[in-house]
Structures are given as C-alpha cells and as structure tokens.
Amino acid sequence: MRIGVPREIKPQEGRVALLAGEVRELADDGHEVFVERGAGILSGVTDADYAAAGATLLDDGTAVYQSARLIAKVKEVLPQEYGALRPDHIVMTNIHGALNRNEVDRFLEVGLTAIALEDTHRYGSPNCALAGEIGAFEGLRLVFAPNGGTGRHLFTHFGAPPIEAAVVGLGNVGRGALRTLLAFDVDVIGLDIDRGARGRAELDWSGRRFRSGDIDILSGLLDRLDLVINCVLWPKHRNDHLVNRADLGRMKPGAAIIDISCDEAGAIETSRPTSWRDPVYLEEGIRHFCVDNIPGAVPVAASAGYARAILPHIRHVAGEGALEACRHDPWLRRGLTCADGTLTHAETARIQKRDHVPVDRFLGIEAA
Structure with a gap:
C-alpha cells in the first residue's frame, strides 16, 4: 500500500506519525512510504533519515495526499487539508470526531474511511x-x-x-x-x-x-x-x-x-x-x-511513543485493507469512524445527534 506521512499543521505541533524506524519496517514489508519534507525535524528525524529508511520525500502535504492511499497523522485533519481528501483515502489519526463536526461532515461527504487512533490504544495512549x-x-x-x-x-x-x-x-x-x-x-x-x-x-x-x-x-x-x-x-x-x-x-x-x-x-x-x-x-x-495538544511540546519523546504504538495498526490496515483489518481487530474496530459515507462511531453519533450504523452491523460481524 502507498502510505503518506504529512507534516502536522496544527499550531505548535511538532510531532510526526512515523519515525524513520517505522518507515523502514513498512518499506521492508513492501509498502511505499511518502513523507513531506521537514515533517520530522522537530521530532529529531531529518529528511535524510527518512530517505535512508526507504521513504520518498515530497515537497508539500498536498503531494503526500495525492501520492498515498493511507494517511498516517497525529492530529485531526484541519480545514486546510480538506481539499486534498479522496474517497479511496484511509485516514488514521486522532480524529476526536465527536467534537469536530466539520471534520466528520467532510469525511462523510468525501466517502473516505477514517479510523480514530485515540480509540485503538489497548492500554491508553503512550502520550x-x-x-x-x-x-x-x-x-x-x-x-x-x-x-x-x-x-x-x-x-x-x-x-x-x-x-x-x-x-x-x-x-x-x-x-x-x-x-x-x-x-x-x-x-x-x-x-x-x-x-x-x-x-x-x-x-x-x-x-x-x-x-x-x-x-x-x-x-x-x-x-x-x-x-x-x-x-x-x-x-x-x-x-x-x-x-x-x-x-x-x-x-x-x-x-x-x-x-x-x-x-x-x-x-x-x-x-x-x-x-x-x-x-x-x-x-x-x-x-x-487547557492546551489540547500538550505532548506536542516534547515531540522527540512523544513521537517515539506514538509511532511505536500505531505501527501495528498501520501494518494491519496496509496489509489487509481497512475494513478487513477492522473485522479481525476489535481495537481497530473501536476506532472506525466512517466509511463509504456512513457514520459508524457511536459516540460521535450520540453527541452530534446523527444517525449511524453500528460498526459491527456495518462490517457484517454481528452475532446471529
């Protein structure tokens, strides 16, 4: 699968989703990884480090979105990024969809698949x-x-x-x-x-x-x-x-x-x-x-923990596809927010007073 790592654009956010070590593992698995230039600088990873790990460096975030199918991020997708989204994208990041109605609206409008990584940590976020x-x-x-x-x-x-x-x-x-x-x-x-x-x-x-x-x-x-x-x-x-x-x-x-x-x-x-x-x-x-991205102040440590925690999920989705991986992994399934224009995230639906299809029903795995 073609995996993209754009630079985070939230103010004062220096974290990056994947470090060079994780990129190397994905490349060794046979995946192509595209990284925006400068994405890892504040986390202690240079463009040369990424290139040596097998990544292709691209000049801006738009090029990363255009080149990749799976987008790995740390923070929510911001309005400046909405125009780059496609129906075949799989977005894996901390979505916080219940409190970000505009983001969810855009995901549903585009019809992409989104997995909220904040819901997939078995023992809590490393950050x-x-x-x-x-x-x-x-x-x-x-x-x-x-x-x-x-x-x-x-x-x-x-x-x-x-x-x-x-x-x-x-x-x-x-x-x-x-x-x-x-x-x-x-x-x-x-x-x-x-x-x-x-x-x-x-x-x-x-x-x-x-x-x-x-x-x-x-x-x-x-x-x-x-x-x-x-x-x-x-x-x-x-x-x-x-x-x-x-x-x-x-x-x-x-x-x-x-x-x-x-x-x-x-x-x-x-x-x-x-x-x-x-x-x-x-x-x-x-x-x-009440800073809402406190770990962004220590991106070197925070990115190291985050990248290690999400790598198994990235590998699973990249290897099997998003929906099949969610069927097999209950923790990924917890984070499935939407796919094909359908909202599947119960908390987001409840808070935003939207209709939704329960995730197990959507995936066809409800008990008989």
Whole structure:
C-alpha cells in the first residue's frame, strides 16, 4: 500500500506519525512510504533519515495526499487539508470526531474511511503520561507569584508550607502528573473513584507528601488548593461537572486549574481548549491552562511513543485493507469512524445527534 506521512499543521505541533524506524519496517514489508519534507525535524528525524529508511520525500502535504492511499497523522485533519481528501483515502489519526463536526461532515461527504487512533490504544495512549508530566510542570510554574500565582514554593523552606495540589484521576495521565509533582516536595492529594487506583498510588508514593481520597471530597478541598490538575476524561454526553463555575469563587486568589483532559465544559465546567500560543485564560478570577495538544511540546519523546504504538495498526490496515483489518481487530474496530459515507462511531453519533450504523452491523460481524 502507498502510505503518506504529512507534516502536522496544527499550531505548535511538532510531532510526526512515523519515525524513520517505522518507515523502514513498512518499506521492508513492501509498502511505499511518502513523507513531506521537514515533517520530522522537530521530532529529531531529518529528511535524510527518512530517505535512508526507504521513504520518498515530497515537497508539500498536498503531494503526500495525492501520492498515498493511507494517511498516517497525529492530529485531526484541519480545514486546510480538506481539499486534498479522496474517497479511496484511509485516514488514521486522532480524529476526536465527536467534537469536530466539520471534520466528520467532510469525511462523510468525501466517502473516505477514517479510523480514530485515540480509540485503538489497548492500554491508553503512550502520550498520556507525557501530558500529565508536562501539564503538572506548567501548573507548578503558574503557582509562582510573577505568573499570578499564590507565591508558594515547591519545597518546604523556613516553616512555610509548599504548594498544595490535587490530582483528579489516577490513570495514566494522573500518574504522569504525580511523577512531576512528587519529584519535588509538593503536597499532593490524589483523587479517584476507584479504590484500587488510589491504593496503587499510595504504594507507589509511600513516604512522599502524598495521600489519596475519593473524588467526592474535591469540593471541600478547593478553598485550600494552589493547584487543581484534572486528568479525568469526562464522558461527552454528561452535563454535570466535578468543578462548577460557582465553585471557582471558593478557590483562593492565585490558584490555578490545569485541565489536561481538555474536555470543553467537561469535568471542569469553565474549561475550553487553548493552544501553546495562548495557553492560559481567566474565568471568575481563576487561571485555566487547557492546551489540547500538550505532548506536542516534547515531540522527540512523544513521537517515539506514538509511532511505536500505531505501527501495528498501520501494518494491519496496509496489509489487509481497512475494513478487513477492522473485522479481525476489535481495537481497530473501536476506532472506525466512517466509511463509504456512513457514520459508524457511536459516540460521535450520540453527541452530534446523527444517525449511524453500528460498526459491527456495518462490517457484517454481528452475532446471529
């Protein structure tokens, strides 16, 4: 199959879908790989590296779309790329279709096949932990007084208390946040509805300034926290929140919210996605950091993890075709968003109030 890797055009996004090592494996499988010049520079991969791995270098993204059938990306397809899409394209990327109606509209209009890679990670995205680590680091920076924060230090000095932070959600993202915060002397409480997750965190961080609790106690902590780091992926159909707009009035001046999950009006009612160009905004006197592509800040590490994670899926689709691969692989099937002008992604249909054909029925594999 002809596989294309265009340069990501989302602002401040330096990741790339495949590195030279993955390109070499695909070329060894007998596939042709086309890479846009400069696509891997910020991820530490030169055009010469790609050429040595067997890729054909092309001058722009349009040429990549024209030359390839399977398009491997990191971020959603942006309007500037819509004109290059064809019915025979197989787009494999983080689509986030439920929140990107225009993107889904275009996919359905063109009739291409799209697989949302964010739904295909068996053990969570490899970039989740990175997002938690970087988000926590940005939170620590925002606590400093010149940045409008509460002015507490990371460490205990002269009897003055250190930063007090809450990490909400102790999955892969939350564990990444804890690694950053507890590398210093920050006072951290980790909150989760899962007793097992809390117990694992207690064991992992025994002897540090860490304690855990049920997520229900968050509201009673808000008046004392310097930093709230949300790592909970909030179901898009829910209308309730963990932190409501009214709750912000109970937070102390200078406190900050870091919403790593970046669900608009999700766990944090006042959250909305931002970019690295303008990452922080003020709501009810509380600063919010809600960058929706946090791992893009460390593209060398982030691309390495992402490329390794998606390579098996790319190889499967390239070898068998998209629909046949989805029939055989339940994780790929979870990500099948649309094909032949038919929406198959249940969450996208529910959030956007669209008709859809359940993916198993579309693929003809429903149990008799």
